[in-house]
Amino acid sequence: MTGADLSGAARTGPERHGAVQPDATSQEIYDDGMVVRREVLGTEHVDRANAAKDSFTEDFQDMITRIAWGGIWTRPGLSRQMRSAVTLTAMVAHGHWEELAMHIRAAINNGLSRDEIKEILLQTAIYCGVPSANTAFKTAQQVFQSMDTPARDTTEVDTGSDKTP
Numbered sequence: 457m458t459g460a461d462l463s464g465a466a467r468t469g470p471e472r473h474g475a476v477q478p479d480a481t482s483q484e485i486y487d488d489g490m491v492v493r494r495e496v497l498g499t500e501h502v503d504r505a506n507a508a509k510d511s512f513t514e515d516f517q518d519m520i521t522r523i524a525w526g527g528i529w530t531r532p533g534l535s536r537q538m539r540s541a542v543t544l545t546a547m548v549a550h551g552h553w554e555e556l557a558m559h560i561r562a563a564i565n566n567g568l569s570r571d572e573i574k575e576i577l578l579q580t581a582i583y584c585g586v587p588s589a590n591t592a593f594k595t596a597q598q599v600f601q602s603m604d605t606p607a608r609d610t611t612e613v614d615t616g617s618d619k620t621p
Contacts, residue, residue, distance in 0.1 A: 482522070489526025496529065496536065496562045536566040541576050548580040548592045556592060560599045570600060 494502050509517045529539060540563035547556035563573055573596060581589035 485526040
């Protein structure tokens with residue numbers, strides 16, 4: 457299966473879906489997972505994660521690409537929007553605030569609107585607790601502010617006038 461065919465149709469049987477099929481190679485699962493990971497999280501994020509991996513984290517990065525992205529996110533049973541809603545709720549429930557910020561961006565990439573994210577966070581207030589939802593709203597607010605603020609150009613010429621030799 458190639459990255460262009462994320463539906464799992466090439467190996468879809470009545471009991472299995474997604475990239476993880478009985479005849480899927482480990483490389484196919486990884487490749488399909490990487491395509492979805494890049495589409496959901498963004499190429500820049502994935503490139504940073506891959507650039508930061510070392511001998512200690514390499515197996516973990518491989519595992520999440522194959523299992524989470526290649527095994528779960530490629531399945532056709534839920535839309536990416538629904539998967540994002542479930543993921544946001546799980547991040548709030550467990551207090552994974554950095555991951556929540558990343559998955560708020562991913563939810564936008566997956567087509568959820570800010571109003572839909574707000575509704576998901578309101579729902580978490582009831583089922584995960586108001587204090588957790590309070591932090592989640594603050595996190596979302598920060599993410600939206602960073603998305604709305606154009607990146608500053610850091611390539612300005614440094615004249616060195618305020619630096620000592």
